[in-house]
Amino acid sequence: MTPRITDVWVYLSASPLLGLTLTLIAYQAAYWLYQRAGFNPLLNPVLLAILMLVTALTLTGTSYATYFDGAQFVHFLLGPATVALAVPLYLQFDKLKKLALPLAVALLAGSLTAIVSAVGIAWLLGASETTLLSLAPKSVTTPIAMGIAEKLGGIPSLAAVLVMLTGVSGSVMAKYVLDGLRITDHGVRGFAVGIAAHGIGTARAFQVSEQAGAFAGLGMGLNGLVTAMLVPLLLVLWRWI
């Protein structure tokens, strides 16, 4: 007796194999397109892969939870990958040491810009207070952003979505913004992208060069710490005024 196609589907959709395989296929298809388009930033592979997967899940009526059962194996690697950032950081340490002051000042300026402009623009356009509080930490890596949003009264899962939007839009725009400003140094480019667009920006920087990636990783890590301190401080200041 041969199983019907619907039986096979019932089996597959309950197994983690499908979510995991789909994630790898979607990403590689997206990367192939990105490569074929001459690495056009608009065809960012993370963005494309997400769009493909959301479309596939929506069309097949598969829930995110079911998909994540399989995709979690990829997601899990974010932890060791973050630890692995220590390696390029170590290799670029001599360069970084010499640039301590420019790095520190740029970090503070970039971090403040990200927080104040995001909240300011959304406030002008009439966003609710919960949304504003969830927007404040949008430029930092997801677990830190969720923690900050939760502490302030925002919505952690909304913060996670905003972090994603920030990372993807930053990766798409970075080349245009930096080329427009005629910034050529890979260290400067990487650091700016890491501050503004955290891990997704850092991943993008690693596709350009190890130097850009190392500076981006540093920017991402430091901005996580600075934002965690700045946002509560700015909130107190804002309520006081």
Add this chain to the structure above:
Amino acid sequence: MLGALTVLLVFQLIGEVLVHFARLPIPGPVIGLLLLFLGLCLRGSLALPLRDTANGILQHLSLLFVPAGVGVMVHFSRVSGEWLPILAATIISTALAIAVSALVMQALMRGREGADDGKGGA
């Protein structure tokens, strides 16, 4: 490669444990990153397998964000309710943050190169 992967996981584990017990507002892997970095500085050298494994994982860092990114679909209705302020704020502010960080750093590096007579350079 297996040894190098184990090193990464051990440092992540130490990071998670420290964060849990010290109630730090920082994710465990970030502490793991700092500890591994300190370890490498103390050791003064980097084993080749660790370098290769780290580079291998980091080359595919983009892929690792895909599963979390697909999670946006769950919040589609919340985002679509306030889509204009949310999209305008994230996109404009991210571009501004990239521009400001890069311009400030470049300006300070130029100033420093001038003071150092350009030695070292960039």
